[in-house]
Amino acid sequence: MAPNYKETLNLPRTDFPMKANLASREPDFLRVWEETRLYEQIQKAREGAELFVLHDGPPFANGDVHMGTALNKILKDMVVKSQTMLGKRAPFVPGWDCHGLPIEYKVVKESRGLAPLEIRKRCEAFARRFIDIQREQFKRLGVFGDWGNPYLTMNPG
Amino acid sequence: MAEILRVIATFVEKGLVYVSKKPVFWSSGAQTALAEAEVEYQERDDQAVFVKFPIATGQLAGKASIAIWTTTPWTLPANLVIAVDAKEIYVVQEFRREGVSEVLVLADKLVDAFSLATGFQPTGEPMQTFPGTKLEGFGAQHPLLPRTSMILTAEFVTMDTGTGAVHVAPGHGEDDYALGSKNGFPIFSPVDDHGRYTEEVGIPELVGKYVFDANRDIVRMLRDREVLLGEQNFHHSYPYCWRSKTPIIFRAVDQFFIRIDDLRAAALDAITKVDWIPLWGENRIAGTVESRPDWVISRQRSWGVPLPVFYSGSGEPILNANWIRRLADLVAVRGSNVWFELSDSELARELGLPPGTTKGSDTIDVWIDSGVSHRAVCARRPELHDPAEMYLEATDQHRGWFQSSLMTSVALNNRAPYKTCVTHGFVVDLDGKKISKSSTYDKPVEASHFVSKHGADLVRLWASSINYTDDVPFSEEMFTRLGDTYRRMRNTLRILHGNLFDLLVSDVADVGSRSTTAATTLIDRWIVDRLDGVIGECRAAYESFEFHKVYHTINQFCAVDLSSLYIDITKDRMYCDAPNSPRRRATQLAMHRIYDALCRLLAPVLAFTSEEAWRYLGGNASVHLQLFPEVRASQRDTYVNTAVDRLLKLRAVIGQALEKARQQKLIGNSLEARVILRCERKLIDGISRDELEEFFIVGELVLEEANEPSAVVERTSFAKCARCWRHRETVGKSRTHPDLCDRCEDVVQARLSST
Ligand SMILES: [Zn+2]
Secondary structure, eight states, X not given: OOOOGGGGSXXXXXXSOSSOOHHHHHHHHHHHHHHTTHHHHHHHHTTTSOBOOBOOOOOBSOSOOBHHHHHHHHHHXXXXXXXXXXXXXXXXXXXXXXXXXXXXXXXXXXXXXXOHHHHHHHHHHHHHHHHHHHHHHHHHTTOOSOTTSOEETTOOO | OHHHHHHHHHHHHTTOEEEEEEEEEEETTTTEEOOGGGEEEEXXXXXXXXXXXXXXXXXXXXXXXXXXXXXXXXXXXXXXXXXXXXSSEEEEEEEEETTEEEEEEEEGGGHHHHHHHHOOEEOSSOSEEEXXXXXXXXXXXOSSSSSEEEEEEOTTXXXXXXXXXXXXXXXXXXXXXXXXXXXXXXXXXXXXXXXBBOGGGSOXXXXXXXXXXXXXXXXXXXXXXXXXXXXXXXXEEXXXXXXXXXXXXXXEEEEEEEOSHHHHHHHHHHHTXXXXXXXXXXXXXXXXXXXXXXXXXXXXXXSSOBOOXXXXXXXXXXXXXXXXXXXXXXXXXXXXXXXXXXXXXXXXXXXXXXXXXXXXXXXXXXXXXXXXXXXXXXXXXXXXXXXXXEEEEEGGGGTTHHHHHHHHHHXXXXXXXXXXXXXXXXXXXXXXXXXXXXXXXXXXXXXXXXXXXXXXXXXXXXXXXXXXXXXXXXXXXXXXXXXXXXXXXXXHHHHHHHTTTTOOXXXXXXXXXXXXXXXXXXXXXXXXXXXXXXXXXXXHXXXXXXXXXXXXXXXXXXXXXXXXXXXXXXXXXXHHSOTTOHHHHHHHHHHHHHHHHHHHHHTTTSHHHHHHHHHTTTOSXXXXXXXXXXXXXXXXXXXXXXXXXXXXXXXXXXXXXXXXXXXXXXXXXXXXXXXXXXXXXXXXXXXXXXXHHHHHTOSEEEEEEOSSOEEEEEEOOSEEOTTTOOEEXXXXXXXXXXXXXXXXXXXXXXHHHXX
16 A cells, blocks of 8 residues: 655645635734734834824714725825834824814704704714714724824814 | 914914905805815806996996996896906997897907897997096996996906906905905995895895895896896806805805915925925915915804904904913813803903903804814824824815915914825726715715725725825725735735744744855745845835835735745745755745745735734734834845846746647646756756756756757656655665655655654
């Protein structure tokens, strides 16, 4: 009987899966990044390095993230990640534009004749709701940043 | 918000803010003044009219009428002036139409066009001709109201359309306003917030009517009074409120402005000190800054930062920097709702203002909110600084955020708030149409749709693959091609990783300290040099923010250099050599370097997949904490590149011969081939036959000298090794393992003796 030479070969071995299953596997990475506070780790690792500030132009806190906004944020993230890997300290503070006609228009259209203070309260609630929605959608795209402490144009300070 | 108010205080201090009645873009749908960026243009049909104003004073009084043309009949009740060009020639000419005779004054150049449009034919020679300046100061009877309008000369009069005599309503247009206010006319604008005539209009039946609906009535009145010379349908592009989709009116209201003229020169200078990517951005923004009018910063809305304007007991507006700063301190603690919560007297008490002071009700243009983020965010957060290294937005932001930020930064710091300004195009579908969440666009546009279907890394791969300085094509179908590229990259990583299973960490650590080239064959030296090239290209591309170059470089490297050459050629040694044979280990080290480098180079693009692959390398820290790989060699290995280039050409020659032999059923696969390669010997100088056979993946290679390269394929007479399947001269020579080649016998023997 012929010997089984196959066993003597150094055939490749890996657990790295052929199939990516990105949509289901990516959230696991997001969880680990969040748990290990990866953004803060990166900032700490580059402490004292040359600073590269990409300042985020704030999108309106209105509606879901569409492909145009996604392109913008991903391009920014690729700049930030690559500058980081080139050795620089590249913090990213995401922002939202909270005031303005688009939101007020929707609120006023829903219920006309409100007093200014009531309009403002409803607008703020509206803006905060979409900031939360958009924040999750941006994070889901793998965009790194100080998501816990973004800048909002409606913040008092 | 407090910081936004403090910036306004500074502007007030510098004298940049003023109040004035001025025609602004007014949305009657949203009842607010609009910024230029909130205006969009739509095609629209309007009724244009030719109207006569009988000349009432001056030399032509009672003898002729001046003919005007307008596309907005609803502004005629607010007409106070008729403008003519000073130098152009005007005629006094009799016209006839169906027995009606009119003596009219209009520009000589536009007589024919007027005839064509109205049917009035000139009869005889002009009665008089003179330059427009001669008309200056004449009065003309208003066609609808008991008053006269004055004829003035102005530079904005053109000879393109109309009559060369332009209807001017200072409360309803930019040029109109400038001419009217220069000559002391009131900024008359008898229209309310909803776009309806007020009583001031002076024509009772129009009061309360929406101006765009009143166009018909006005045309009828003009006809009834026999002052309508003609009408025509006029198709033009007209400004609309981007939000309420109602046509804009120019309407004069009390508004607060930032004086741009005081900032313009410094802004233009600041623009030249910024890096614009792409380059044409510089002209785009310079053009915008050159032509932009004063900035209307007041909005008649509730949802915004309160415009910190106070009114004295007698109703005079007060802009006071110290008061505004006190308000800012209050807002910093209690939020801006305090402006709306407190009554006038409570607020006055809180801020220490004179009793009787009241607050305004406007809010600040949101373009100020975001336009001062360089101060409110970059300058104030400890981890950032101002100016920022980069702003990166879509191309419409030359008019928007880039410009608003520039203006406020010039006012505060006399420089731009950014060192580099990058723009990207719009996402368009394959027909070049901008994708948007509108009723006319029925395909999905939400990023979450594509993320949950294809994964974020594929969306990121798409973003990296395009040259974003142009408009960016996008469609669901593109994911097919992107998926192929992704799988190729992933599979390359997987194959590389599969070959590293028995590489010891100590081997990898060791590699830096000893000379790797000694045990390294040509193909290893070549791939390591290629990797250096790829690293250099990718680093340069990342440094210049050209991500599509990273995409193409890595894709090419995976598809050609790795998959179809290096991995294929080294398969035999990787699978069949003794595990620790020097050439196998050398290849493993090269593969390890490549794998490591690819993970890092791909990390900004494939943020998830690179992390996944990186974990299989065994480290704990994220790939995103790493640095990009460095180019190792101080210079490219020209010897090895020349040598491999030559071998690749010979490989192509052999490939053709092999293909022919396969078609003729002479051989099944290339390992059964005996290849007689004829070429100049110097092409393969210094490369062993073993290495050549491996490189060409053939059973047996015979070399003959020739000027022109050619190859002949025969079936080899050597027997096939049962282990490596190569046909080798040594198969059958051994007593113990007659079915093996010498290499495989050594490997098997070694395994036997070690167990
Ligand atoms: Zn063998």
